[in-house]
Amino acid sequence: MTATAKPYSKSAKTHDAHHEDEHDMKQYLMYDPKPRGEMNRMVMESMTTTSWKFWVVFAILGVLVATCFVYAWGYLIAEGLGVAGVNRPSYWGIFLVNTVFWIGISHAGTFISAILRVFKAEFRRPFTRAAELMTTFGLIQAGASIFMHLGRVWLSYWLLPIPNQRMLWPNFHSPLMWDLLAITTYILSSTIYLFMPLIPDLAMARDRSTGWRKTFFKILALGFRGTEGEWRHLTTAMNIFAFAIIPVMFSVHTIVSWDFAMAMRPGWSSSVFGPYFVLGALHSGMGAVAIVLFIMRLTMKHMDYFIRKEHFDALGKLMLIVTFAYTYFFFNDYILQWYGGDKWTDALLHWLEEGPMSWMFYQLILFNLVIPAFTLWNKKIRQTPWLLALIGFIINIGMYWERYLIVPVMLTINRAPFTWKLYQPNIEIFLTIGTFATFLFFYMLASRLIPLIPVWEVEEGQMTHSLRKVGKAELPTISEFE
Amino acid sequence: MSDTTLLLAVFEEIDPAANAVEKLHEMNIADDDINIISGVPIAHKMLGRPHPWTNVSKLSLGGAFVGFCVGLFLNFGTPYLYADTVSVGGQYVTPVPPGLIIMFEMTMLFAMLSAFLGVLLDSSFPNYRPLEYVAEVSDGKIAIFFRCPNGEKQKICGCAYKTRRNIR
Known part of the structure; x- marks a missing residue:
């Protein structure tokens, strides 16, 4: 059996008449990608736009x-x-x-x-x-x-459990101590x-802010740039956690x-x-x-x-x-x-x-x-x-x-x-x-103060999702990048 | 004056970035002289890069061991630091079942704290000095920084021009 897969990339066109299924797939976030810059802008606006x-x-x-x-x-x-x-x-x-x-x-x-x-x-x-x-x-x-x-x-x-003059010893038999x-x-x-x-999103916010917000995000982003090593350390630790x-x-x-x-x-x-x-x-x-x-x-x-x-x-x-x-x-x-x-x-x-x-x-x-x-x-x-x-x-x-x-x-x-x-x-x-x-x-x-949407995770998800052609149907497929 | 030049190439998609890395390898530019920055984690295999090292797992494992020892000490050591140990309800002073709870919590706590410490140490965080970076990376682009001999610069830039890549 053969099948071909095409990525549901940002440049994917969905206007073809025979792509009605694609239109249905647009209801799902992973199959409705936007350019990363636009998603960043949307998330930043959601943080900074505040009504009375x-x-x-x-x-x-x-x-x-x-x-x-x-x-x-x-x-x-x-x-x-x-x-x-x-x-x-x-x-x-x-x-x-x-x-x-x-x-x-x-x-x-x-x-x-x-x-x-x-x-x-x-x-x-x-x-x-x-x-x-x-x-x-x-x-x-x-x-x-x-x-x-x-x-x-x-x-x-x-x-x-610290030494003290009253000779008080925390009782480790007690569920309250376990608590x-x-x-x-x-x-x-x-x-x-x-x-x-949050660190990669703070770095994204740092690159798009001015004034006190930039200083705030710069401090919290810890100097994150997105090098291969930084991603590797971060994703390894996230998996352990x-x-x-x-x-x-x-x-x-x-x-x-x-x-x-x-x-x-x-x-x-x-x-x-x-x-x-x-x-x-x-x-x-x-x-x-x-x-x-x-x-x-x-x-x-x-x-x-x-x-x-x-x-x-x-x-x-x-x-x-x-x-x-x-x-x-x-x-x-x-x-x-x-x-x-x-x-x-x-x-x-x-x-x-x-x-x-x-x-x-x-x-x-x-x-x-x-x-x-x-x-x-x-x-x-x-x-x-x-x-x-x-x-x-x-x-x-x-x-x-x-x-x-x-x-x-x-x-x-x-x-x-x-x-x-x-x-x-x-x-x-x-x-x-x-x-x-x-x-x-x-x-x-x-x-x-912080992006509530993990933009990099959303983009990563959208990159891993594609439509796979099996016969006349296009079926959703997920790849594993890790 | 340095005999190497730092160049930057910015790509919108993974495929041309992977091709560029391959070309750099063909030009005898070592992986150590190439630094790739991206807005999402990209597996090393996709770009034909060596597996990046990390000490996070080892540090986490070490932290777990330390935490286990701390739990052991809290449960089985501290009661004997006091002149008159307190016996509650006729139980042993150092019972094993409640001790397991203490040791479990301490093991997990230290394992996770060490994993985070590993991220900070391995990535040299926090680091606020200016380093190789372009803000477009967080807009989804892939930046390749690489060092090449001064003599190779024109050759690489010419190659990039032919393939319409953005070299700075």
Whole structure:
């Protein structure tokens, strides 16, 4: 059998009448190439073109960061944890809910960037950076939430294994100590993993900027020129990171789950909590990526060229797969506890189903399992950006409820009924708004300062895609350049 | 005065760039005297160039070993640095299963930090001195910098003129 392949190059003509298939292929970014210079211009314009609406939203977020994050946290530090709602038996409140939630959000960045890079999933190319940014900024919020929970933050260095006069030794048996090491590893590695593929795009931005932006990009680009050696070192390191960061990603949320599962407490002590948490993290993270891509496409110039329906479709399929995997682990965790016959676990399950927080339990099932499973089957829904973003938003509400039920509610329903008292958050509400505002504030700031589209990766992808003539049909073909 | 000249050729596509490299080889210009700059990673095979070396993998492996040792020390060494070791819940002072977690995290952390360090060292980053570069490279063009003997300059430029290549 013989076949001929032609590159889908920038000079490819698509006007021939018999090339209708080619016209269809233009809906895919990889088969709709533009000259690199034009893509660079589009990305630079998306960074520098800012409407007044952007600044209004940015200012509102700035006020929220100043009041709900900086001032509220300062007040908490000054007054102590007494101004928070945490109390016996709910020693862990919304701070820990936020920690788990933000670590969950951070998982999608690594999943999309690293796993899809390892498996060479081509649709990942235009939005890996947007997802990686979520990882870094999400982890910052997770870390901040832990420090809020610590209360006396000035003593947080006690966690570090350093010699000290008090002879305090960090207990490496403790899941909280594992948390410290795992989250530190994850935040450092994911930030470097965000930065490395950014270097060539920073160099591109350096070549097209003036004034303070040029200085800014020049410093960050580290002097990158694009020599064979520089590319070799960079791509080798990116491959190492892609493989190494995946087990780290899994370990982080597994260890977070062990914070709970290692305790002999109704609802917590479960051997499937590790994978259940990892799937939950991916579930909320994927939903968050859909929201971010929708907002980027809606608000940033030229983003409709880079982020297309095909990307929402692919993301929707991933969300559907994750929904089923999450459903499996949710049911697995539930059914074993339900069958177990332990008196207090039974009491907890009845309380979830019939108690004052049952609305949260049923919304969890509806938002995390039912709605995504019954909607994401539909290709039209998957390819409609606002609908996918809406489903992502619903999933995130459901996942937040899930974490809320696991942390303060399951602490409330314990083996000592005389202590049962529902947790009422106080300053935590402001600090929660503060973490969301800070995340969005950072993200909006980053959208003005760094190229959110990895242009070189998009160009590389477009170079590797071609149409191969087999008989009378032209079929899409991908080459491997590495 | 140097007896060699630095020349630059800029190409829009890979094929003519690969042909140019081949011509330079035919003119006895060594690979060490040729430096190719591009806006996307181009495999060395496509341009007929030798495989570029990198120490990133080795450094990463070394970093992983150091990280493993750090994890070992944290878990099995630090408890004995204190006069009165703390025994929690009747557990061993230096248990293996939790130690595996510490060693895993430290191994991965140091492996990745070393890989990044390898990029910085091998590429001599950060480097803000002026070096051979043309900004068109980030617009997708391929730049070939090469050194040739002064006497060969006219010959090479003439060859380039015939093939309508842009030599500067």
